[in-house]
Amino acid sequence: MxxxxxxxxxxxxxxxxxxxxxxxxxxxxxxxxxxxxxxxxxxxxxxxxxxxxxxxxxxxxxxxxxxxxxxxxxxxxxxxxxxxxxxxxxxxxxxxFVLEASEDEYGGVIVDADRLPADTAAFARSLTASLSYWKSVGKKGVWLKLPADRAEFVPFAVKEGFKYHHAEEAYVMLTYWIPDEPCMLPANASHQVGVGGFVINDQMEVLVVQEKYCGSLLDGAWKLPTGFILASEEIYTGASREVKEETGVDTEFVDVVAFRHAHNVAFQKSDLFFICMLRPVSSEIKIDETEIQAAKWMPLEEFVKQPFIQEDHMFQKIMDICLQRLRKCYCGLTAHHVVSRFDGRASTLYYNVEEPEDVNCSAA
Known part of the structure; x- marks a missing residue:
């Protein structure tokens, strides 16, 4: 059979x-x-x-x-x-008894979230029998996605030994590792990704903002527009989008001049923060009043002299790198679209080009 x-x-x-x-x-x-x-x-x-x-x-x-x-x-x-x-x-x-499921990439199964039993009693019976069946046929891991309208199933899954993996607005994902050996299922996403836009015009003025909600250390300070990357969004498009949303200024991506890697930030996640140099293609400012107190074009020299930059080693180093880029003594990472034969997917690779003139930079 x-x-x-x-x-x-x-x-x-x-x-x-x-x-x-x-x-x-x-x-x-x-x-x-x-x-x-x-x-x-x-x-x-x-x-x-x-x-x-x-x-x-x-x-x-x-x-x-x-x-x-x-x-x-x-x-x-x-x-x-x-x-x-x-x-x-x-x-x-x-x-x-056996829950509808498909094979995953790790020798386990993914339970079909659209074909779960209608009531808790049936779900509890099916889950118990399914685990026994999957164990008997040598399956390793079980992915159980429970939609928000099946939230009452969560306690039964946890009682069976399922562990929380991650949650989104519409569902919670739980996993169960069957073998008596280290779990090989990939962990939940460990990082959040942020961007900051260094926008400077021909008059050597930097586009800066004051946020409505910020820590006491940045109270009254003028800073670069920043924000988080959205799901499936490129770094370069995210930087331009954040600048547009906060200030109303349209920009073009030039390159990534630096990035910071920190740990145990929001929700104990690690954080990647990319500083992008952007070229303004408009100048009129129209702020997002829900999160921005004010925005303006500030002379570069005045911006750099702010105490929060002069007294903080990281901010000071970021500004030094941006100034070196303006002096054409430093090359950032430009975005290049590539396709890998490994998975056939299109992606963006950031790197220095071999010919400095391609990025108007005199440093090789």
Whole structure:
């Protein structure tokens, strides 16, 4: 049998009168049983029970209830003669117990979030039996995505041993690692990505902002427009977008002049922050009043002399790099679109070009 749990010999042991070919295109064997006795039905249920021997005793009581023949309503599949028509008992087991799932890249399964049971009792029974089945066939990890409208399922999954992986607005993802060995499932995303735009015009003025909500150390300070990259957004487009949203000024990306890597920042995540040099293509300022107090073009010299820059080694170093870039003594990382044969996906590779004139930079 393709399910790997019940071969023909085992099926024959359920009833002395088993016959009938496998239905074309089906992954389960549909066997007819001519036996009409209650003993036959009990024997069948017992044999199926042995296949689920990995399920805890308490769980098996839930599965088989009072009547051994009543396997999640298996008596409903038995006609008045007890033959069961064209349905095999394992079909009832497979359709009612094992959660719908597909293979993942790590030897495990991904549960189909769109085909979960409708109520908690059915989900609890199915999850227990599914874990037993996946263990018996050598699966490793289980990905269980529970939509917001199935939030009541979470306690049952946690009780079975599932661990939280990550959560989004519409769902929570849980995982279960089966083997008694270190978990090989990839962890949740560990970083957030931010950008800052260094925008300077022909009059050597820097585009700066004052934020409405900031720490006391930056109270009253003029800083570069900054923000976070959105999902599936490029660094260079994110930098221009943030500048546009906060100040109303349109810009063109030039290059990444530096980036900072910090740890244990918001929500204990690591943080990547990219400083991008941008060329202004407009000058009129129109601030986003929800988060920006003010914005203006400030002379570069005045901007650099601010105490929060002069007294902070990191900010001072960032400004030194930006000034070196303006003097054409430093080359930043420009964006280049590439496609890898490894996965066939388009991506952006940031690097220095070999010919300095390509970025108007005199330093090789």
């Amino acid at each position: 393709e399910s790997g749990l019940l071969d023909t010999a085992a099926a024959a042991s359920l009833c002395p009168a088993v016959g009938g070919p496998r239905r074309a295109g089906s992954t389960a064997s549909f066997l007819n049983c001519a036996c009409s006795s209650r003993d036959c039905r009990v024997s069948a249920s017992y044999s199926i029970g042995r296949m689920l021997s990995g399920v805890r005793s308490a769980a098996r009581k839930k599965l088989f209830r009072n009547d051994p023949a009543d396997l999640l309503g298996i008596s409903n599949w038995l006609d008045s003669s007890g033959t069961g028509g064209h349905h095999h008992w394992w079909t009832a087991l497979e359709n009612n």
